[in-house]
Amino acid sequence: MNIKCRQFIENHFSEMVRDLAALVAIPSVKGEPEEGKPFGEGPAAALDAMLALAEKYGFQTKNHEGYVGTIDLDPTLPTTLGILCHLDVVPAGKSGWKSLPYSLFISGGKMYGRGVIDNKGPAIAVLYAMRAIKETGYPITQNVRLIVGTDEESGSSDIAYYKKKEVLPKRVFTPDAEYPLINIEKGRIRGEFSTYSGFAVGNRSILSAFGGTVFNAVPESAYAVVCGFPEDELRTAARAFPKLGFEFTKTEDGYTKVTAKGVSAHASQPERGVNAVTGLCAYLGSLTTDDETARSFARVSSAFPFGDNLGEGLGVAESD
Template sequence: MLPEAVCNRIHANHADAVKTLSRLIGFPSVAAPQPQDGYPYGKPAADALDFMLHQLEELGMTCTNYEYHMGAADWDASLPQHLGILCHLDVVPAVPSNWKSDPFTAEIRDGRIYGRGAIDDKGPAVAVLYALRAIRESGIPLRKNVRFLLGCNEENGSTDLEYYMARHAMPPQVFTPDGSYPIIHLEKGMLRLQFTKATADPIARFSAGTAPNAVPADAAVSLSAAFCGTAEQGSQIIRQGDELAYKGIAAHASTPESGDNAITGLLTYLGSDSAFADCRALAELFPHGCTDGSGLGIACADTESGALTCICSMLHVENGTLTGCVDIRFPVCTTKETVLEQVQAAFAAKGFQCEALIQSDPHHTPKDSPFVQDLLAVYEEQTGTPGECIAIGGGTYVHDIPGGVAFGMEYPGWDYHMHGDDEFLPLEQLEENTRMMAAAILRICGA
């Protein structure tokens, strides 16, 4: 169990932790897609990194700034490298008009701190910082080094991590509190594909989807000829002359069954007219309501990682050229090479070209590894509830780090509005997670 002295220091420093998180939220650290102001991800991200490294230096940790791609803080670099804790300081954009308060000015109400990054991933970074502070102030020695890593581009491709790993090896054990409890040990592989065709379908314009990793809620088409289909209009179809639209339900590509894909809904409707041969072909490859890749012949599943998921996430037609995007999350029972070959064959049979944009193998750390078992034991001790390993369709910050896992900070059953409006973190959970991080550090690196 966590030493009483550490628990007491965490509680005594809680108000300071809240102030630190409030200041950190104040940096609008949305990573710039191109270098700005002499910084790889822009000045706000650089300022956030400077702020955190200063806090860590004040604890007596040895800090290194890797050209504002990533920062590192070592507990004691003379000790054997062992544990890496990986957080990120960049955040997704926010639309201030959709928030009840300024997303980049922390506001506390009803026992929660609101602000962009509160749960993803500035709150977790502050929890790690104050866990380290409590251990240091309690005078408890560590026998192995902890390296706290702070990145600035997780939300936009993790080039920060690529930059760092090209220069330094990761510690033998790495976790990121940028996921969910109890522990994420398996992440499906991912294929992102683009398909194209010069189409003769009477479409002046087709527009649907703005993100390659999301089920689109809206699809609209302008026709260049009268529609003569037999499909019923239905409540989701809106038709005004030669303009048609489908209203669906958005969802993340990793959980597409919770959405209603507007692209496939509209394709199915258009495909009932023989003049829309390419729409019909796509509707056969992506049957409406089907998310397991059956239409492409790639459906598969295993007991540990679950079923393959597949969506058509974007589709545009302009000047007679049809372009679309496919997002596939596949389990460990298959390979990216096998899935790609099957998909390309299915598209070719319909006259479409198809190429891979992103290919990523599954990430799998065995449940019975000592590292995983240590973290599960920490979770059970701190929460009093059974710990278990979980598999996800999304990817975490450790996807490309062998042996890495995601450990926290989202508790089961909570919706923290991550990436959404009014993102928050309960203040009570900030303190609970600080204890969790301290317990993990001491179990893995303690004397």
């Protein structure tokens, strides 16, 4: 690295951390769309904050209708390099945090906070690399465009929008993975599974079940509403699932709500989490109802067994 650029980064390190802290403080989780905020309040606020920072440092910026922002090193030059970052984050979840998720916390030489690594930290690092080049007067012949998206975690519709309007530079990389280089990612099937539901509901039954928030995170909690079960029986059945936490509450209608608590993790590392949805399915499948509902959950559970991260239940486990 150019010695002056390196010096610049060293001299501005605490400023860089301060800017990152300001971005981390914005809970930029996808929300309900509003005018000019296609992914809701949080991602839009993070985008505004990032572009305001870039402008403060003298860069030309553009907000592409709230989907994407662009920051140019020198827009008078041809743009040949694009650097793709994103400012949206997945929900912080409730468990597993020793510090506040939306407050940058530094301890033992590490930074903690939602989005520090994915991907606000890299976005700020790129901004400072661009500052270093600009402010040290390092000679350049081509423009670098930092493209900051706001919907990477939920399918990158932000970039699809941008590509409809603009041409991506010839070379693009994204500092959103491990060093030094990854050129392929795991695939994912977004499947839908349904079961016959035209049966009569019995007196002992599972009335509804719900779990999960986003596709790319291991769900940390899931619940079901059941009727006709003595609470003792429900508690006893829960003992077969020591990895899950259980809560039993009464609903207004006098039914029992069973909540299963697991541990959230990124979907690419399911072994780090405890999946509350597959756990709840296994639990519900272990109950005895006087209708088909428990058996339906047992069938789901045989395809997606609790603790099976390899697709063994589906018969698709592979190693290479």
